[in-house]
Amino acid sequence: MEENSKKQAKSGDLLISEPFLxxxxxxxxxxxxxxxxxNGAFGLVLNKLSILKLGELIEELSFMExxxxxxxxxxxxxxHYIYYGEQMLDGSxxxxxxxxxxxxxxQLEAKLINQEVDLDSIRFFIxxxxWSEGQLEGEIEDNTWIVSAYDNSENLLFASADELWKLILKNMGGEYQFMANYPIDPRLN
Structure with a gap:
């Protein structure tokens, strides 16, 4: 993953929170x-699992865990949802x-009902x-976020939610490898 925090973040980039946020x-x-x-920015947190299952949210998919x-x-x-692979839905x-x-x-609902979707390559979000206009750029300037281009060399986005933050920083190398091991609260170190 290429680090590009000096550039403006663009669609498809990853925002990695700084260790002490x-x-x-x-x-x-x-x-x-x-x-x-x-007009602003829109993103999805990839590593915060909810207590809900898809079948609890969509009646037609009540069988889905x-x-x-x-x-x-x-x-x-x-x-919201993202998926990996070839385009399978109109309007994606x-x-x-x-x-x-x-x-x-x-279309997605029909494919899920017919078991035509690899569940390991799709992720759902509530x-x-x-960010409003200029807000994200300000947060990047304040070093709240580390911006990294997503290159898919390791397909890390669908990795374990618990380890994703650490894995991506380690994969970035250099100083980021060290950040991956920072304690959440340095006072407890």
């Missing part, structure tokens, strides 16, 4: 940036490197992370 919504989080434009993640603190009554947005965001939900 105390915001409960983003502690040790990895956010996939899905959109960043003059698929995990659902907390995409962020905004509009937690909305469902290509984030690069075989990663897709959203798309026709009725809510999202949002």
């Amino acid at each position: 105390q915001d409960e919504n983003f502690v040790r989080s990895v956010v996939l940036l899905c959109e960043n434009n003059s 698929c995990d659902v993640y907390v995409g962020g603190p905004v509009e937690q009554n909305t469902l 947005i290509n984030l690069g490197n075989g990663l897709w965001w959203g798309g026709d939900f009725k 809510g999202y992370s949002g």
Whole structure:
């Protein structure tokens, strides 16, 4: 993964929270940036598992025990999804490197019912992370986020939620390898 925190974050980039960020919504989080434009930014926290299963949210999919993640603190009554591989849904947005965001939900629902989806290559989220115009750039400037281009060489985005933050930093090498081992609260070290 290439680190590019001096550049503007773009769709498909990862935002990795700095080691000592105390915001409960983003502690040790990895956010996939899905959109960043003059109106603001939209992303999904990749490593915050919710207590819900997909079948509890969508009546037609009540048989599904698929995990659902907390995409962020905004509009937690909305469902979002990303998937990896070839485009399988009309309207999906290509984030690069075989990663897709959203798309026709009725199509997805039918594919899930017919067991035509590899559940290891899709992730569902309630809510999202949002930034108003210029807000994300300010947070990056304040070193709240480490920006890294997602290159898919290790397909880490679908790794264990518990280890994702650490794995991505280690994979970035250099000073980031050391950050991966920082304690959450350095006073306890």
